[in-house]
Amino acid sequence: MSLPKKITPSNLKEAVVEIKYISDLPFEVLVGIFFKALDDTYKYTNRPLQQLPFRQGLQAKLGQEITIRVGHPSLFYNDKISIQLSENTFVFTSLDEYIGWQDYKPQIEKALQQLMSTNHVKKCTRVGLRYISEYAGKDLKDCINFSFSFGLPQVQSETTAFRSEFIYNGTKIILNLNNKVPFIRQQPSARQVEITQVSIVDIDVIADNLEISDLDQLLKTIEENHTKEKEIYFGMLKKDFLQSLNPEY
């Protein structure tokens, strides 16, 4: 099956690449080292500690006010992507709309080159790639080969959530399909909100238990995950729906 290089519209809501790694240094130290290693096109920011009230039931039981302070991950960003750093994890996302794999991959590659040049990322243990597409006002049955029935055949589901975990060519896949999920929609000019429906295709490709210390091997694994995501996504689409997305090969 030949896979399209581009579809329009892409309907992509999120394109997340997450890499878990092991380092020889504490995270607090690593942030400074990564800051120094990344070039001037990246800006650093951090979100302040967030103060959250504890659950009210527990608060009433203890008779005192409790708050917890939660730290946010450190963030680097340039004009195309953001990199979220938390302990032993890099998470890449696009800064605005999805920029397409042909632009997204070089951005990830460039950042990883600089981060791994520190020699403090000793090995990468997990590569996750998660793409979430949404279809506003669409029934998934019109988009993908999807049908669902259970012991009450007379029932017509208004909303369906389907989840499957499976191994695909040696890689773990978590597939979530949400059909006709209600959500609140508001036009800025309108005073009333309306409830409408959206369908979601969420594909998570996870290469786990890795011991990758070489950048080329890491990039190859990311590319493989992306190819598997495409194979699953395009493999599910109905032919006429795929044609409506103006595929470019």
Add this chain to the structure above:
Amino acid sequence: MPNELLGNVTLSYLSSYIDWSQNSGELVNRATDDPLVSHNPFKSNRQFIKLEQSFNKQLVNSSEIFGDQKEFSLREKMKNSAEALLDCLPDKISLRLTDEGSIFYTVIKGDLKVYLQHFLIDEFDESDEAILSIFQGDDNLLNYAGELSEVIVQFSTFFSSKNISVRQLA
């Protein structure tokens, strides 16, 4: 980002239908609407970065408004009010600097509109002050003015009570 993909349409369903805890789709208890578990951290980070970029850009052209105040200090103050507002998981959020030396935020969350004016006080030992108004259509649901920390408490309390009122156990 999520706001932009569908033009002017605001989307808020992802916060309750997708688990973001491990950047994977692994299932957790969907009955919870605890934002720690269910909200999309990438959307929130994007909104934070956009606010910071907007603030920095406007500050270049408005630095005389804030006199001798250090840019770093102003930026850190902005982060505090922005962070507090982002806690309600807004559909849309924007800011502009005013001639009065304040940051004026506009937040849209579902059918609610929130306006927060954060005055950046030029005193080391004095707290910043703020004015908060929350509207649902033409109905003014809350007005509060005071120290920023007090205003943030009012804001958080308002939204936590909203969450509790819509939570159903069955």
